[in-house]
Amino acid sequence: MRALLIEPDDGIAAAIGRQLDGADVAHHRAVAAALDDAMLAPGREFDAYDAVIIGSMEDAGGFVAALRNHGVRTIVLCLIDRRCTATTVELLRAGADDVIVKPVASAEIRARIEATRRRVHGFTTNAVRAGRLTVFLDGRDPEVDGERLRLSQREHAILGVLALNHRRVVSKECIYEAVYGLSGADPIDKVIDVYICKLRKKIAGSTGGGKYIETVYGRGYKFEAPADAAGTVAGRASHAVSAVPGRGSLLHAADR
The missing domain is CATH 1.10.10.10 (Winged helix-like DNA-binding domain superfamily/Winged helix DNA-binding domain)
Known part of the structure; x- marks a missing residue:
């Protein structure tokens, strides 16, 4: 399983990366300077990943919407700093598949990716x-x-x-x-x-x-x-x- 991690903060990215490693989720991190290009890239650029994980970034909802508008069908998980109904609703309506409150545990993040992938493909069991x-x-x-x-x-x-x-x-x-x-x-x-x-x-x-x-x-x-x-x-x-x-x-x- 592979994920693309979009997290501008080095320290937070390292912490999330350790959790992904612990869940056997191989990951690449997108640097902040490349975000605009990634947003405009064809959806196929994301096909190599099982999930796109979006962390602390300005206008995360806008970024998610841009991915969907450009044909990206890869699972999108958003990480937020604290529970907030308004933010969660905004991200889900923009096209996110799931929203997780940080800090995240390795087992949970993998399970959420697996569960979302299962639902996307219409499966009812593991x-x-x-x-x-x-x-x-x-x-x-x-x-x-x-x-x-x-x-x-x-x-x-x-x-x-x-x-x-x-x-x-x-x-x-x-x-x-x-x-x-x-x-x-x-x-x-x-x-x-x-x-x-x-x-x-x-x-x-x-x-x-x-x-x-x-x-x-x-x-x-x-x-x-x-x-x-x-x-x-x-x-x-x-x-x-x-x-x-x-x-x-x-x-x-x-x-x-």
């Missing part, structure tokens, strides 16, 4: 169940018939992107941006194809040959249970046939 495979949206490894399926960090991230877009085609570019952001330097096709191949082998090995990741030629990949898999259930509200028991309430992406 999990997406497809046939024998259950993919969790809160960072845990997936399970096959209740048994843990161990994945590498990037395999886990890619499967999470596909599961978050359950039954929808996700392009290689979207997967690459969600997993690598701006740091990847390898050819997109080669990198994604290698990890998809590894994922397929691990899933097939644990499900008796089940094919859960479909290649849609010329478009990308789609995560869905095989046609012969029984009990296929997604955790979306629109597919609320059942829910994963005991998972309670709560990724990018990223059909962006």
Whole structure:
């Protein structure tokens, strides 16, 4: 999970950064001098992030509104110094997804990002169940018939992107941006194809040959249970046939 932190104050930014590190949220900080450019940039500039976190800045509501007006669909969380109904209402109406009173705790900020991401994608639980495979949206490894399926960090991230877009085609570019952001330097096709191949082998090995990741030629990949898999259930509200028991309430992406 990655976040863009917009906080002009060095000390506050460092404190928030420590909380993000503690929650395993990789983050970049936008310097004050770049805010105007960021505000005018196309929405795609923000696609590499799971959330934009806005701290102490003048006219935060105006900044949020500008992001939305320029097509930014990334989750926006605003941090405020003290509880204030008027400020909270202003930020939410401007387009913020959540408003948090500082100081923030690492577990809370990650949970709020996860919860917002789940709602944006229409999920009612922390999990997406497809046939024998259950993919969790809160960072845990997936399970096959209740048994843990161990994945590498990037395999886990890619499967999470596909599961978050359950039954929808996700392009290689979207997967690459969600997993690598701006740091990847390898050819997109080669990198994604290698990890998809590894994922397929691990899933097939644990499900008796089940094919859960479909290649849609010329478009990308789609995560869905095989046609012969029984009990296929997604955790979306629109597919609320059942829910994963005991998972309670709560990724990018990223059909962006």
